[in-house]
Amino acid sequence: xxxxxxxxxxxxxxxxxxxxxxxxxGKITYVGPRTGAPAGKDxxxxxxxxxxxxxxxxxxxxxxxMRGFLEDLDFADWIDKLRQSRNEILDDAKLLxxxxxxxxxxxxxxxxxxxxTCSSGVVMQAMVALGVRGIMYQEVFAPDPSxxxxxxxELEERLGSLEPEQTDxxxxxxxxxxxxTVSDPLxxxxxxxxxxxxxxxxxxxxxxxxxxxLVVRGEGAFAxxxxxxxxxxxxxxxxxxxxxxxxxxxxxxxxxxxCVRVDxxxxxxxxxxxxxxxxCPASNAKFGHGVAPLLPMLAAGIPVGIGSDSGRxxxxxxxxxxxxxxxxxxxxxxxPRARRPHRISRSxxxxxxxxVPHRHRAHYTRRRSLLGGDLRxxxxxxxxxxxxxxxxxxxxxx
Numbered sequence: 047x048x049x050x051x052x053x054x055x056x057x058x059x060x061x062x063x064x065x066x067x068x069x070x071x072g073k074i075t076y077v078g079p080r081t082g083a084p085a086g087k088d089x090x091x092x093x094x095x096x097x098x099x100x101x102x103x104x105x106x107x108x109x110x111x112m113r114g115f116l117e118d119l120d121f122a123d124w125i126d127k128l129r130q131s132r133n134e135i136l137d138d139a140k141l142l143x144x145x146x147x148x149x150x151x152x153x154x155x156x157x158x159x160x161x162x163t164c165s166s167g168v169v170m171q172a173m174v175a176l177g178v179r180g181i182m183y184q185e186v187f188a189p190d191p192s193x194x195x196x197x198x199x200e201l202e203e204r205l206g207s208l209e210p211e212q213t214d215x216x217x218x219x220x221x222x223x224x225x226x227t228v229s230d231p232l233x234x235x236x237x238x239x240x241x242x243x244x245x246x247x248x249x250x251x252x253x254x255x256x257x258x259x260l261v262v263r264g265e266g267a268f269a270x271x272x273x274x275x276x277x278x279x280x281x282x283x284x285x286x287x288x289x290x291x292x293x294x295x296x297x298x299x300x301x302x303x304x305c306v307r308v309d310x311x312x313x314x315x316x317x318x319x320x321x322x323x324x325x326c327p328a329s330n331a332k333f334g335h336g337v338a339p340l341l342p343m344l345a346a347g348i349p350v351g352i353g354s355d356s357g358r359x360x361x362x363x364x365x366x367x368x369x370x371x372x373x374x375x376x377x378x379x380x381x382p383r384a385r386r387p388h389r390i391s392r393s394x395x396x397x398x399x400x401x402v403p404h405r406h407r408a409h410y411t412r413r414r415s416l417l418g419g420d421l422r423x424x425x426x427x428x429x430x431x432x433x434x435x436x437x438x439x440x441x442x443x444x
Contacts, residue, residue: 047070048087048088049066049067049091050066050080050088050089050090050091051067052064052092052093052094054097055096055097055098057097057098059077062077062079064080065079067096068083068086070086097156099156099158099159099179100155100156100158101157101158101161101351102157102159102161103322103353104162104163104248104303104326105148105353105354105355106164106355106356107169107172108141108145108165108168108169109128109132110145110148110151111140111143120267121254121267121333121335122267125226126271128356132165141168145162145164145172146176149172149173149176158178158179159179160178160179161180161183161353162183163182163183163223164182164184167207167208170208170211170218171211173215177215178215179215181217182219183218183246184204184205184221186223186228186232187223187228188228188229189228189229189275190275191230191231193229194235195235198235198236201236205218205220209243217246219246219247219248220236220243220245220247221247222236222247222249223249224249224253225257225260225261226257226260229277230282230289230292230293233289233290237293240297241297246297246300246301247295247299247301248301248303248324249290249301251286251290251302251304252286252302252305252306252307252308252312253303253306253307253330253335254306254307255335256268257307260279261282261283261286263281264279264280264282285309286307287302287308288311288315291315291319296316296319298319298321299320299321299322301321301323301324302324303326303353304326304335305323305325305338306330307336308338308339308343310342313339313348316343316346316348317346317348323348323350324350324351325350326355328354328355
């Protein structure tokens with residue numbers, strides 16, 4: 047099949063006007079000018095842009111249905127209310143429907159690959175059913191060290207049931223959720239389990255002031271919640287990133303979600319360990335967490351991708367809403383030490399895919415031409431709708 051478009055964007059090469067992409071038996075065999083394309087059946091897409099499917103590097107697809115709820119709470123209160131509301135309202139069947147809706151919404155915006163952290167485990171089923179590509183990271187929680195062994199046993203049972211569901215397109219990973227929901231022993235145990243099963247890791251880390259207060263100073267909103275539950279609180283590490291390194295969960299290819307509150311030493315550690323970062327500008331701005339230091343991370347060679355985060359933000363709007371007046375206000379209310387936003391140069395596209403281990407490449411656009419690519423491995427190609435100002439809902443898969 048020969049797909050013709052006004053513009054073809056190979057990503058790793060300059061845009062091609064009046065370009066053609068040729069697919070043969072699921073493989074891309076030609077990307078170039080229409081005049082030089084080999085013979086075949088034609089699908090003329092008209093005045094459109096043809097490009098690889100987009101990648102959402104951090105989602106909570108099972109929470110899509112909760113979009114619009116629990117607005118204007120501070121971060122610690124929002125976390126508590128979100129988990130309570132989800133447990134009270136959504137059973138597994140509803141969570142599966144919610145995940146499918148989130149995927150369909152993303153596909154309409156051109157997103158064909160997802161890196162999802164999931165508590166219920168239903169997102170893997172949703173990904174397989176809808177034919178998209180990605181990794182579902184099974185979350186584990188237990189801030190009380192005395193409950194570490196029970197949490198690991200439950201995680202092993204869930205992984206055992208999910209591993210057979212993996213396909214060529216959908217993989218399984220593990221996510222020790224965040225420093226305010228995971229004890230030090232659980233971090234270490236989860237890292238050992240991931241290495242034993244050869245599974246990739248993803249972690250929410252260095253996201254908020256409250257998290258930093260808990261890890262670095264043993265105080266703040268999360269610390270108070272721990273004390274009310276009878277959990278001992280103490281200083282745990284120099285920084286949240288240092289906490290992960292201390293417990294050996296910074297495996298090559300690990301996905302570090304947010305990384306707003308990181309310093310130069312943390313960035314050096316992330317790069318040295320070969321980890322990647324999921325930058326979530328909309329949720330960071332919504333909560334007033336600040337803006338991740340993207341330019342220093344990119345300069346260090348750290349692969350960075352964009353994520354829409356939880357159901358608070360629809361994937362098509364996750365970048366645009368970060369610049370809305372409401373989110374700008376929340377961003378200005380962040381602590382003074384939160385970094386100011388950086389302008390991202392065009393060189394980002396070429397730099398964000400460095401040093402991505404093979405098992406983790408589902409998150410990032412590969413640094414190679416479309417030519418010779420596997421349509422299943424690269425994700426379906428999407429086209430934009432007619433007109434420069436076409437809504438994201440004008441995209442479709444080809």
